[in-house]
Amino acid sequence: MGSGIGTGGPPSSFPYPFTLGLDDSDTPWGGCTTHLAWILLRELDEKVLFADHPLLVRLNPVVPRKTRGNAAVVVRGYSKKPQTDLLEIAVNLAESYAERRPPGKNPGVALYPGVDAWRDPRLRRLYHKALSTYIPRDLARDWASKAGVIARGGSGVVGAVSSLAALAPGDPYTYELIAYRRRENLARERCVKRDPHHSSSEPLCSMANYDLLAGKLASAPGGPDPVLAGFRGWDASCLGRLSELLCEEPAGWVLYRSNQHTGIAGIAGSPKPRPYNYVSVRGRVVRGPWEMAGGHVFVIVESLQGTLTVAFYRETGPLRDAARMLTVGDHVVVEGGVVPRSEGPTLAARRPRRGEARTADREGRATMPKVRC
Incomplete structure (x- = not known):
């Protein structure tokens, strides 16, 4: 863990700073907010200059109607085109991502016109509250509007807005390296090695990837979502060594910076x-x-x-x-x-x-x- 990544002024060819928040794109039938973020990152690749790793922001794990793991994703950077163009891209992708959704599950997208949303005291306070309390949707929309944030969507607006000010410079953080499945493999059982002896080869930089009590890997989900595996740790440079546990070719990878396993909820009060x-x-x-x-x-x-x-x-x-x-x-x-x-x-x-x-x-x-x- 360490301090956050600082940001400079916008390059002349990318004059529009932005922060995008996404949430509530998972479904029982296979959706996942981080997978949507991977699709969005590929769509934005030549349109923006990223100012940071994408952020995986864990919020209060016990609120009702939460996503699995209750994580939102935040992308910070500079755009060639106005921020509203990026918002439309993100909203269209979120709306078309899942064909079926259970009642009350609707994705949310939030856009802040800058890379430093943590400087807004209202957004920073909302983030801290969302780590441990229940945030009504009306409150999230009201504070978003007062902070110059454009929020679109349904229940996911709460997580999308609340995560914008996460991981400010000086906040503790960890990393998670997530591999996504190829479409042709989604109906098959994941191929991730679960040999209990593999724990001895886990890099010292990693954490919470192996359940010693159960004697099995904890980095692979069990549901139908498109995540193949995710490896968590303090040092991004060595997490890639855990890819040896994969016996299935991934469609792609994303390295997220995250607030998980940092004790941030206790720090916030x-x-x-x-x-x-x-x-x-x-x-x-x-x-x-x-x-x-x-x-x-x-x-x-x-x-x-x-x-x-x-x-x-x-x-x-x-x-x-x-x-x-x-x-x-x-x-x-x-x-x-x-x-x-x-x-x-x-x-x-x-x-x-x-x-x-x-x-x-x-x-x-x-x-x-x-x-x-």
């Missing part, structure tokens, strides 16, 4: 423990632990923010095992997503570590982070 917020709670165990069907462990924690039920789901593995050893009076710090349950809001715990190797699924449960759109 923790909100109140309300449903669909991602929080950190410091308090004292006042009841439990007790175990529910399925092997999930629960405790009740009392803190300055109130009394809250904390769930350590079976998928958290060692964290769930550690929770079994808690006793009344123990002081704890718990991080995770607050999810609504019939018994009341519940904090689904996950490991609060920078560079940690787990993420939250749709129920807020901590799981090994397979590559997600």
